[in-house]
Amino acid sequence: MKVSSRILGLMAALAAGTALAGPPSVTVDPNKGTNADTVISNQAIATYEDPTGTPGNTSGSVTSNIVTTTVQAKAAFNLTYTTGGDSATTSTLAGAPAAYQKEVVAGQVASFEYVAVNNGNSTQTITLGSQQTGGIGTIKFYSSAPVDPNNDGKITGAELSDPLNIAKEIANNTLTVKPQGDDPLTDKVVETNTGLQNFFMVYVVPDVAPGTKVGATPVGTGQVFDAVSKTNPNQTETASSLYLQYNQVTVYSPTVDTAPPKVTPPTTPPTTPPGVTVTPGTTPVYTDPNNPNTPILPDVAGDVQKAYPRSDSETVAADSVTFNNVVTSSPTSPADTVLLFPTDSSGNPIGTNNGDGTFTLPGDVKVSFGGTGVTLVTGPDGNKYPSVTLPAGTTGTTPSASYTVTVTYPDPDTINPVPVTVLIGADSSNDAGITANGTTTDTIYPAAMKFGDADSVDGSVAAPGTVGDTPTKSANPSATVTFPMDIVNPGEYADTYTLEGYVVVKKYDGTYEVVSVVYSGSGITAGTPVSRTVPLPGGGTTTVSVTPYTTSSVSANGELKDIQASVTLPAGAQAGQTLTVQQTAKANYSTITLTDTNDKITVGAVGSLTVNKYQGVNANATTDAAGQAAKNVFPGDTLKYAVLAKNSYNTDVKQFILKDPNSAATSPFSYAKADTVTASVSLTYDTGAAPTTAANLFYKLNGGAWTAVGTGGAITIPAGTTVTSIEVTSLYGSGTPTDTTGVLPAKATLRLDISLTVK
Amino acid sequence: MKPPTSLLLLVLPGMGLAQGAPPLMVSLTQAVVRTVTENGKVTEQRLPLPGSVRPGDVLVQAVTARNTSGHALVNVALKLPVPASTVYLAPDGALPQGVRPEYSIDGGKTFAPAPLKRTVTVTENGRSVTREVEVRPNEYQAVRWTIATLPAGAEQKLGFRVQVR
Numbered sequence: 001m002k003v004s005s006r007i008l009g010l011m012a013a014l015a016a017g018t019a020l021a022g023p024p025s026v027t028v029d030p031n032k033g034t035n036a037d038t039v040i041s042n043q044a045i046a047t048y049e050d051p052t053g054t055p056g057n058t059s060g061s062v063t064s065n066i067v068t069t070t071v072q073a074k075a076a077f078n079l080t081y082t083t084g085g086d087s088a089t090t091s092t093l094a095g096a097p098a099a100y101q102k103e104v105v106a107g108q109v110a111s112f113e114y115v116a117v118n119n120g121n122s123t124q125t126i127t128l129g130s131q132q133t134g135g136i137g138t139i140k141f142y143s144s145a146p147v148d149p150n151n152d153g154k155i156t157g158a159e160l161s162d163p164l165n166i167a168k169e170i171a172n173n174t175l176t177v178k179p180q181g182d183d184p185l186t187d188k189v190v191e192t193n194t195g196l197q198n199f200f201m202v203y204v205v206p207d208v209a210p211g212t213k214v215g216a217t218p219v220g221t222g223q224v225f226d227a228v229s230k231t232n233p234n235q236t237e238t239a240s241s242l243y244l245q246y247n248q249v250t251v252y253s254p255t256v257d258t259a260p261p262k263v264t265p266p267t268t269p270p271t272t273p274p275g276v277t278v279t280p281g282t283t284p285v286y287t288d289p290n291n292p293n294t295p296i297l298p299d300v301a302g303d304v305q306k307a308y309p310r311s312d313s314e315t316v317a318a319d320s321v322t323f324n325n326v327v328t329s330s331p332t333s334p335a336d337t338v339l340l341f342p343t344d345s346s347g348n349p350i351g352t353n354n355g356d357g358t359f360t361l362p363g364d365v366k367v368s369f370g371g372t373g374v375t376l377v378t379g380p381d382g383n384k385y386p387s388v389t390l391p392a393g394t395t396g397t398t399p400s401a402s403y404t405v406t407v408t409y410p411d412p413d414t415i416n417p418v419p420v421t422v423l424i425g426a427d428s429s430n431d432a433g434i435t436a437n438g439t440t441t442d443t444i445y446p447a448a449m450k451f452g453d454a455d456s457v458d459g460s461v462a463a464p465g466t467v468g469d470t471p472t473k474s475a476n477p478s479a480t481v482t483f484p485m486d487i488v489n490p491g492e493y494a495d496t497y498t499l500e501g502y503v504v505v506k507k508y509d510g511t512y513e514v515v516s517v518v519y520s521g522s523g524i525t526a527g528t529p530v531s532r533t534v535p536l537p538g539g540g541t542t543t544v545s546v547t548p549y550t551t552s553s554v555s556a557n558g559e560l561k562d563i564q565a566s567v568t569l570p571a572g573a574q575a576g577q578t579l580t581v582q583q584t585a586k587a588n589y590s591t592i593t594l595t596d597t598n599d600k601i602t603v604g605a606v607g608s609l610t611v612n613k614y615q616g617v618n619a620n621a622t623t624d625a626a627g628q629a630a631k632n633v634f635p636g637d638t639l640k641y642a643v644l645a646k647n648s649y650n651t652d653v654k655q656f657i658l659k660d661p662n663s664a665a666t667s668p669f670s671y672a673k674a675d676t677v678t679a680s681v682s683l684t685y686d687t688g689a690a691p692t693t694a695a696n697l698f699y700k701l702n703g704g705a706w707t708a709v710g711t712g713g714a715i716t717i718p719a720g721t722t723v724t725s726i727e728v729t730s731l732y733g734s735g736t737p738t739d740t741t742g743v744l745p746a747k748a749t750l751r752l753d754i755s756l757t758v759k
Numbered sequence: 760m761k762p763p764t765s766l767l768l769l770v771l772p773g774m775g776l777a778q779g780a781p782p783l784m785v786s787l788t789q790a791v792v793r794t795v796t797e798n799g800k801v802t803e804q805r806l807p808l809p810g811s812v813r814p815g816d817v818l819v820q821a822v823t824a825r826n827t828s829g830h831a832l833v834n835v836a837l838k839l840p841v842p843a844s845t846v847y848l849a850p851d852g853a854l855p856q857g858v859r860p861e862y863s864i865d866g867g868k869t870f871a872p873a874p875l876k877r878t879v880t881v882t883e884n885g886r887s888v889t890r891e892v893e894v895r896p897n898e899y900q901a902v903r904w905t906i907a908t909l910p911a912g913a914e915q916k917l918g919f920r921v922q923v924r
Contacts, residue, residue, distance in 0.1 A: 062785045064785040064822060225813075
């Protein structure tokens with residue numbers, strides 16, 4: 001907001017109206033005549049030769065009578081400039097002489113000194129009237145120049161109500177001016193009256209457009225001798241008779257303005273958010289003097305600056321941006337102390353003035369001013385304001401001064417922020433009051449972010465644990481599980497985001513595999529894998545390669561919905577575990593980083609437990625269909641059995657015991673010749689499925705105690721033992737199983753070989 | 760009313776020196792002269808006993824001296840000051856035979872016939888030069904008419920015009 005105005009010369013002396021230093025140079029009419037009431041008297045004396053005396057004497061002496069006559073009034077007067085020269089020309093506004101032309105700010109007081117001249121020989125009673133052009137209100141006449149009670153160099157209309165100024169008002173607007181010279185009515189005193197009386201015309205300059213010329217003239221009514229009637233009736237000055245004496249004021253407004261700085265467009269500009277285009281060498285941009293990561297774009301033509309601060313990695317303390325601004329006047333401006341403050345759209349100070357150069361605005365926004373040359377002064381309203389000083393302008397030079405504006409605002413990261421807009425005003429001290437003559441706008445676009453499970457509402461993500469948020473999904477090994485995610489950008493500038501995720505999966509072989517989350521969706525592209533160190537549930541860490549994904553630009557107050565976060569479980573994933581999907585989304589410009597860890601995958605069990613028994617006669621059993629066919633034996637033949645228990649699940653089968661026979665009714669041992677039963681047990685794993693630590697095998701003979709067999713081997717059957725049952729199981733670690741703690745490891749085959757001779 | 764200084768010297772009892780009635784009677788009159796235009800002709804009017812005048816008005820003040828004795832009086836000198844607040848214009852009327860007018864520019868102390876001279880010192884070409892200049896009538900401060908012989912019973916009237924400043 002710039003206010004157009006006329007330019008002024010030196011302001012200080014003119015605003016108050018100057019009182020002349022010496023006596024006026026107007027002279028009373030030299031032909032005014034002898035003052036009225038003077039008595040002219042005369043007497044003659046004759047001398048003669050006294051005939052009774054010596055011839056030639058002159059001692060005879062006789063006086064005549066005295067004749068007297070009294071001088072009457074022959075009145076005349078004029079009101080004029082202190083330098084005289086009123087004429088038909090000066091009877092109009094345009095004809096005001098140069099010494100009676102001023103530039104005064106609207107609302108301030110203009111005062112002009114005049115002189116009433118008694119050009120006659122009698123006391124004048126002159127009534128002071130006036131004529132004005134341009135909408136001047138009340139015109140007052142003072143006996144001496146108006147004063148400036150608050151001493152701020154400007155006299156305002158309000159200050160004319162000060163008792164000091166009221167005391168100067170000429171009573172009844174009437175002057176009494178004695179004629180020049182002696183007053184014949186005073187007997188013993190010889191006066192030297194001047195016949196002149198100075199006075200001041202005082203008025204408030206009306207609030208009209210700067211550059212408008214206004215003015216007024218005193219119009220005197222006094223006594224003027226009329227030769228026809230021989231009386232001294234009242235006569236009023238006119239433009240053609242006795243003339244008027246116009247003064248002229250050009251209404252003025254100081255040309256103070258404030259604006260963004262002119263910045264040389266850098267060839268290597270700072271980074272700006274997506275959508276904020278900065279062309280190297282063309283777009284003006286600078287960085288916050290207190291924060292090189294905040295670019296600020298000054299638009300001098302648009303009188304606005306835009307700042308794009310990043311997040312500062314914490315969310316509690318208020319954030320701030322510091323702008324550079326300039327204040328200027330004009331080549332014809334006088335020196336000025338310019339006050340700085342935040343304003344409303346009308347240029348009035350806004351917010352709470354904290355008295356220390358800072359201001360608090362609604363919304364918990366605080367504005368402070370800084371820079372070398374910025375000092376705290378007391379404004380015309382008695383409050384303290386930051387200010388800069390401008391020297392007087394010279395031809396071809398526009399005075400200017402720099403200052404900074406620091407805007408502090410609540411941390412925006414986790415809220416739905418709006419742009420922080422502050423209107424900064426600059427107020428000249430050369431005009432009355434505290435209204436900005438020019439303003440400029442400093443705007444901050446804060447960033448914010450939300451990331452979480454998708455919901456159906458725009459602008460939000462599902463809060464963990466709420467209805468509709470089902471972040472736990474079940475999946476079997478090798479299956480792919482997908483979680484829809486939302487990224488919301490409640491901030492005020494567009495941004496792109498980088499997504500990364502992983503899941504630490506325990507496999508049934510005891511090892512961990514870290515699976516990288518695959519993100520897909522509109523505008524999402526995979527990037528180059530990065531190395532991440534990931535903690536393992538059992539302690540320790542592992543370094544893995546995780547693929548980051550980049551989204552396209554999400555507009556301010558926009559949202560990227562239904563991002564698909566997919567996890568493909570490894571084939572060896574152990575059933576029964578609950579996996580946590582660790583997701584991180586980072587805003588690439590604002591650097592806000594959010595995590596989501598409430599999405600979980602429970603691994604299902606896939607597989608079966610099968611037990612197959614094979615038999616061979618006088619030969620090893622074949623573990624095929626032939627081995628399961630019925631066979632014939634003769635007493636004395638050797639029966640060889642192979643019992644294979646296979647756990648094809650992706651998890652250990654617990655509480656496992658393999659028992660042969662299942663029941664006494666089907667036991668082959670009852671047909672065994674004494675001391676011919678042998679048995680052995682072994683544990684094998686599918687290819688690639690061997691655990692890191694092998695399980696130990698145990699057997700129980702005839703329901704006795706569990707006995708270790710290491711990782712496999714013969715089952716000891718003491719001589720003379722009648723075998724009724726053999727049980728086998730396995731166990732990890734160094735302990736001994738109980739009837740409930742034995743396991744058949746995942747992907748393991750437990751083989752019990754039994755041989756006996758048929759009796 | 761402030762009497763002019765010069766008059767203080769003139770308020771003298773007229774009977775101080777002579778025995779009996781003085782042989783000379785002196786009376787002073789004044790009138791205002793107005794110029795009027797009647798039927799296109801400009802004429803003068805004299806309005807006697809002007810109680811009041813205005814600056815610019817022309818006053819005629821005339822002294823009438825009458826020899827009330829039985830024998831002629833010689834060297835009758837009539838002195839009339841130019842009153843304060845007025846300026847001498849001219850004699851009123853033609854000067855009669857046997858009357859010698861003289862003028863004073865020193866307040867009535869000394870008189871001399873016209874033209875009176877005064878010396879002035881001026882600077883010409885950087886040097887002080889003394890010159891004699893003629894005194895103008897508007898500088899006269901008093902007039903003295905000397906009647907050589909006023910016969911017994913005879914009357915002589917002499918006056919001047921002054922303008923109220």
